[in-house]
Amino acid sequence: MASTSPSELAAELLRACLDGRPASEQALEELVRAALDPDPALARAAARALFAGLAEPLADRFEPALCEAYARLFSRVLESALPEQKAPDLYSRYQQVRRVRRVEFSPARVFVLSRVTLGADVAVTSVVLGAARRRFPEAEIVFAGPRKNAELFARAGWLRHFPVEYPRLGTLAERLAVRGALQEAFAGEGVLVLDPDSRLTQLGLLPVCEAERHFLFESRGYGGEGRASLTALAQDWVRQVLGVEDAAPWLEPRFACGFGSQPVAAVSLGVGENPLKRVEDPFEEELLVLLSRRMGLVMVDAGAPGSEEEQRVRRAAERALRRGARVGIHEGPFASFAALIAASRFYAGYDSAGQHVAAAAGVPQVCVFNGYACERALERWAPDGPAPAAVVRAAGRSPEDVLNEVARALETGCRPDAASSPS
Numbered sequence: 546m547a548s549t550s551p552s553e554l555a556a557e558l559l560r561a562c563l564d565g566r567p568a569s570e571q572a573l574e575e576l577v578r579a580a581l582d583p584d585p586a587l588a589r590a591a592a593r594a595l596f597a598g599l600a601e602p603l604a605d606r607f608e609p610a611l612c613e614a615y616a617r618l619f620s621r622v623l624e625s626a627l628p629e630q631k632a633p634d635l636y637s638r639y640q641q642v643r644r645v646r647r648v649e650f651s652p653a654r655v656f657v658l659s660r661v662t663l664g665a666d667v668a669v670t671s672v673v674l675g676a677a678r679r680r681f682p683e684a685e686i687v688f689a690g691p692r693k694n695a696e697l698f699a700r701a702g703w704l705r706h707f708p709v710e711y712p713r714l715g716t717l718a719e720r721l722a723v724r725g726a727l728q729e730a731f732a733g734e735g736v737l738v739l740d741p742d743s744r745l746t747q748l749g750l751l752p753v754c755e756a757e758r759h760f761l762f763e764s765r766g767y768g769g770e771g772r773a774s775l776t777a778l779a780q781d782w783v784r785q786v787l788g789v790e791d792a793a794p795w796l797e798p799r800f801a802c803g804f805g806s807q808p809v810a811a812v813s814l815g816v817g818e819n820p821l822k823r824v825e826d827p828f829e830e831e832l833l834v835l836l837s838r839r840m841g842l843v844m845v846d847a848g849a850p851g852s853e854e855e856q857r858v859r860r861a862a863e864r865a866l867r868r869g870a871r872v873g874i875h876e877g878p879f880a881s882f883a884a885l886i887a888a889s890r891f892y893a894g895y896d897s898a899g900q901h902v903a904a905a906a907g908v909p910q911v912c913v914f915n916g917y918a919c920e921r922a923l924e925r926w927a928p929d930g931p932a933p934a935a936v937v938r939a940a941g942r943s944p945e946d947v948l949n950e951v952a953r954a955l956e957t958g959c960r961p962d963a964a965s966s967p968s
Contacts, residue, residue: 659690
């Protein structure tokens with residue numbers, strides 16, 4: 546097995562978990578050994594296999610049994626990476642923090658952990674932040690997470706930011722290195738930690754404070770076989786844990802945006818490094834043309850400079866412009882684009898962060914889902930807000946079929962004028 550690649554080892558372990566079989570101890574040891582290798586290139590490749598090839602596929606299915614499989618496997622991973630930790634103790638602590646129980650003390654400070662991904666911080670984390678403020682009005686509420694995520698809430702004067710950068714492409718050691726800063730910040734009996742299944746704690750497994758003060762919203766298993774969205778499940782969790790009714794997603798981005806009376810459609814063609822989420826050409830070009838004919842002006846996010854997304858967006862925009870469409874390209878941080886979405890009359894995009902911003906801002910939208918792991922994954926990540934939202938399933942369908950369904954949604958329940966006013 547020594548010659549087996551990290552990706553093959555991760556695939557073997559994943560198959561065993563999905564089949565309900567015991568995972569190979571040898572395969573796990575081999576994969577973790579590679580993830581801790583002194584060679585940074587090998588360690589990063591193995592860490593990517595460990596997380597993108599094993600942890601994320603287990604999480605993406607939203608099955609309670611796979612939460613157990615993850616906890617048993619990754620408690621052993623953490624034991625290997627952090628020798629002072631023992632897998633049985635980590636697993637036992639995990640069972641404590643995941644238990645849904647009411648917060649019975651009044652903290653002086655409440656840390657709410659980022660989920661690291663932007664869309665999840667709007668759809669889930671913002672619900673927890675808002676509920677924490679309502680439940681503990683005298684406490685200091687702190688968002689612990691990356692700067693670009695904090696920018697989504699930067700104009701909320703009551704919220705403090707504790708900067709934590711999580712290296713999503715880093716080695717295993719680099720990903721776990723955030724623990725020291727978290728432990729130091731979370732020390733003290735008056736501190737409450739609300740964890741919405743954060744990567745910062747490896748989905749609740751990494752000990753960052755006493756278990757009694759660590760409350761985990763295990764979003765991968767919460768809700769069981771039900772069809773509720775992650776937003777709805779987070780709302781139920783804060784109801785059970787904090788006693789707060791009617792918590793809702795929100796954002797107050799660092800930037801402001803306005804178009805006056807000019808109707809604008811915002812578009813994101815980002816796929817979060819997952820090309821399976823795309824609909825093949827010429828869908829993106831045709832989407833921009835369709836929306837321009839209906840709305841007049843379309844603003845599409847460029848994505849990260851130099852990325853595959855930026856090249857794709859510019860090609861689609863140039864082709865649409867040659868056909869008479871009015872298309873502009875947004876360049877800048879995501880918080881700036883979030884402000885643009887909130888000021889728009891309509892939003893369209895693939896399953897990505899933009900859909901959750903539109904939902905929180907009350908902007909009608911069409912969201913195209915493709916390449917999702919299972920039907921429950923679509924249901925969990927579906928946009929959930931006060932404005933109409935059409936979910937278009939693209940798997941196995943032609944670009945023309947998908948575009949036609951988008952057009953039908955525009956003509957029926959997801960009209961740009963369906964919301965009472967832009968947020």
